[in-house]
Amino acid sequence: MEALLDTIAPILAATLRVATPLILAALAGLFAERSGVVDVGLEGKMLAGAFAAAATATVTGSVWYGLGAAIGAASLLALLHAFACVTLRGNQVVSGMAINVLAAGLTATLALAWFRQGGQTPALPADARFPALPLPGAEWIAEIPLLGRLLVTVIGGHTAPVYIAFALVPVAAFLLWRTRFGLRLRACGENPAAVDSAGISVAKLRYAGVLIAGVLCGMAGATISTAQGAAFSTDMTAGRGFIALAALIVAKWRPWPVLWTCLAFGLLDALAIRLQGVPVFGVTVPVQAMQAVPYVLTVVLLAGFVGRAIPPRAAGVPYVKER
Amino acid sequence: MRRLLLAALGALVLSGGTAFAQQIRPAIVFDMGGRFDRSFNEAVHRGGQEFQQATGIQVTEFEVTAEPQREQALRNFARRGQDPIVAVGFAQRAAVTAVAAEFPQTRFVIIDSFVDAPNVQSVLFREEQGSYLAGMMAAMASRSGRVGFVGGMDIPLIRKFACGYVQGARAVNPNVQVFQNMTGSTPAAWRDPVRGAELARSQIERGADVIFHAAGGTGTGVLQAAADAGRLGIGVDSNQNHLHPGRVLTSMLKRVDVATRIAFEQARAGTWRGGRQVLGLAEDGVGVSFDEHNAALVTTEMRARIEQARAEVVAGRVTVHDFMSNNTCPVQ
Numbered sequence: 001m002e003a004l005l006d007t008i009a010p011i012l013a014a015t016l017r018v019a020t021p022l023i024l025a026a027l028a029g030l031f032a033e034r035s036g037v038v039d040v041g042l043e044g045k046m047l048a049g050a051f052a053a054a055a056t057a058t059v060t061g062s063v064w065y066g067l068g069a070a071i072g073a074a075s076l077l078a079l080l081h082a083f084a085c086v087t088l089r090g091n092q093v094v095s096g097m098a099i100n101v102l103a104a105g106l107t108a109t110l111a112l113a114w115f116r117q118g119g120q121t122p123a124l125p126a127d128a129r130f131p132a133l134p135l136p137g138a139e140w141i142a143e144i145p146l147l148g149r150l151l152v153t154v155i156g157g158h159t160a161p162v163y164i165a166f167a168l169v170p171v172a173a174f175l176l177w178r179t180r181f182g183l184r185l186r187a188c189g190e191n192p193a194a195v196d197s198a199g200i201s202v203a204k205l206r207y208a209g210v211l212i213a214g215v216l217c218g219m220a221g222a223t224i225s226t227a228q229g230a231a232f233s234t235d236m237t238a239g240r241g242f243i244a245l246a247a248l249i250v251a252k253w254r255p256w257p258v259l260w261t262c263l264a265f266g267l268l269d270a271l272a273i274r275l276q277g278v279p280v281f282g283v284t285v286p287v288q289a290m291q292a293v294p295y296v297l298t299v300v301l302l303a304g305f306v307g308r309a310i311p312p313r314a315a316g317v318p319y320v321k322e323r
Numbered sequence: 324m325r326r327l328l329l330a331a332l333g334a335l336v337l338s339g340g341t342a343f344a345q346q347i348r349p350a351i352v353f354d355m356g357g358r359f360d361r362s363f364n365e366a367v368h369r370g371g372q373e374f375q376q377a378t379g380i381q382v383t384e385f386e387v388t389a390e391p392q393r394e395q396a397l398r399n400f401a402r403r404g405q406d407p408i409v410a411v412g413f414a415q416r417a418a419v420t421a422v423a424a425e426f427p428q429t430r431f432v433i434i435d436s437f438v439d440a441p442n443v444q445s446v447l448f449r450e451e452q453g454s455y456l457a458g459m460m461a462a463m464a465s466r467s468g469r470v471g472f473v474g475g476m477d478i479p480l481i482r483k484f485a486c487g488y489v490q491g492a493r494a495v496n497p498n499v500q501v502f503q504n505m506t507g508s509t510p511a512a513w514r515d516p517v518r519g520a521e522l523a524r525s526q527i528e529r530g531a532d533v534i535f536h537a538a539g540g541t542g543t544g545v546l547q548a549a550a551d552a553g554r555l556g557i558g559v560d561s562n563q564n565h566l567h568p569g570r571v572l573t574s575m576l577k578r579v580d581v582a583t584r585i586a587f588e589q590a591r592a593g594t595w596r597g598g599r600q601v602l603g604l605a606e607d608g609v610g611v612s613f614d615e616h617n618a619a620l621v622t623t624e625m626r627a628r629i630e631q632a633r634a635e636v637v638a639g640r641v642t643v644h645d646f647m648s649n650n651t652c653p654v655q
Contacts (some may be wrong), residue, residue: 010525120357
């Protein structure tokens with residue numbers, strides 16, 4: 001039993017770590033798409049955030065300034081997206097892809113120009129990164145038989161962004177389903193004409209939705225480069241923005257299911273890392289098979305297990321006031 | 324354009340050329356991972372820079388950021404009259420094969436792969452020998468009797484590192500347990516430090532206290548995770564001991580810098596030859612690094628055993644199995 005716990009606990013802890021940027025990015029997509037703006041630019045905004053965080057933390061030595069810069073950089077890109085999609089009524093998918101391409105090129109170029117290390121930023125010292133926070137009262141929690149040690153290993157010792165991400169899920173749920181702002185934002189994604197006829201600006205609400213997405217993507221990026229990693233390197237988000245988008249769809253654009261799906265994807269990733277080269281029931285699963293599992297699962301889930309995933313009805317459609 | 328090039332060439336003759344040396348216009352095409360990966364590509368870059376500083380001959384460089392660029396970059400260089408052209412990495416094999424056939428007068432050097440053409444020099448390394456020494460160091464420094472290996476992309480070349488490493492570790496401690504992980508099966512596996520760090524953490528949580536990486540840019544995450552946890556990392560290709568002083572046990576050196584410099588020097592002296600060149604411990608093509616950053620970690624006894632093992636491998640008394648000779652490893 002003890003041995004089993006010692007195997008499972010680190011896997012669960014890794015799950016929380018790996019899931020954190022996914023949760024933040026998927027919540028970002030939730031706000032943007034609930035307001036009626038499709039956001040495939042999560043990846044690009046995260047990458048810009050990752051770069052801004054690492055660059056600022058390198059220069060100032062403060063991880064919190066880094067987080068601020070990440071939020072700023074990602075919000076700027078979000079503003080660009082909102083301008084193209086809401087004000088100019090452009091194609092939302094094209095604008096999102098453009099942001100991905102822009103961020104990939106811009107971060108690599110700026111990193112090269114500023115730090116002269118081929119698109120990387122210098123490795124951050126420990127005090128310019130998010131430290132692992134000890135669980136308060138860990139000593140007496142650990143005393144609880146069996147469960148205690150599990151709790152301390154799984155929940156304790158994470159960096160601040162991990163706790164922030166999990167805390168943001170109920171916040172998002174409350175904001176979207178229990179407040180007037182949330183109701184109006186969701187209405188913008190379903191029936192913007194109704195919002196408009198009530199005398200509320202659709203454009204303002206959509207700008208708000210997309211900007212909130214920018215803030216959350218910035219946090220996700222800062223997590224990747226200054227909490228999980230200790231430097232920025234080219235393309236370091238490695239497709240996590242698209243996985244988050246998939247999680248959002250599987251979760252049918254709802255905050256709590258977003259959490260569960262991101263945790264499931266995180267668990268699969270953690271398992272893929274942990275079980276590599278370890279015999280399972282006497283068979284050693286090849287690396288390639290283990291790594292394909294999250295993608296296969298996404299396809300299987302989307303293909304039928306979760307039922308039909310219906311996006312907000314007006315998502316992707318620019319709102320044009322009737323004349 | 325041509326006149327401009329000739330003028331540039333003329334300027335080179337005036338500035339740096341000696342009477343007998345041939346004028347060459349060397350170029351390097353780096354692989355994915357980038358020129359400053361603090362590892363493999365960076366070592367080639369350093370070799371080129373050494374040559375440039377010694378001779379004043381400009382070494383042109385190109386960084387590949389997407390797969391189709393490899394062939395384009397090589398062809399552009401060849402068309403512009405760059406010669407010799409160094410292509411870094413096994414992944415450029417197909418590109419070099421194609422472009423070398425198109426430009427039979429241009430000399431190519433490919434590192435880490437073999438291309439059978441008269442105008443191509445293939446530089447290969449006995450990575451298993453260097454990794455063997457790294458494995459010995461790991462087993463000697465490990466207190467837990469468990470050591471780790473994190474590879475980049477899952478290819479035979481990286482298995483060759485892993486296999487040599489395990490053999491070395493077993494030579495010191497027959498009961499040592501070695502955890503082996505690969506980062507991925509696509510070229511993206513060379514540049515995912517977050518995943519590298521997660522893999523290293525997973526090995527540390529299972530008790531590994533020395534972790535060797537052969538993962539290019541991903542490896543910075545491996546060394547970081549090992550240093551953060553107070554364990555030891557082992558660098559690869561370049562000397563990475565300085566990245567986390569006192570937390571990097573050693574680095575398995577692959578002297579691609581020397582190979583690059585020598586190729587350029589040979590081309591300049593007119594002694595360049597195509598064909599296969601294999602560099603091992605005997606040629607000082609591979610080895611392990613000792614410097615001020617790891618001095619506190621290496622005991623005189625370790626140093627002596629490494630020297631002895633090196634001498635035995637060079638003399639042929641110990642043979643290290645090469646994974647790529649039959650695509651299997653006798654030890655796990």
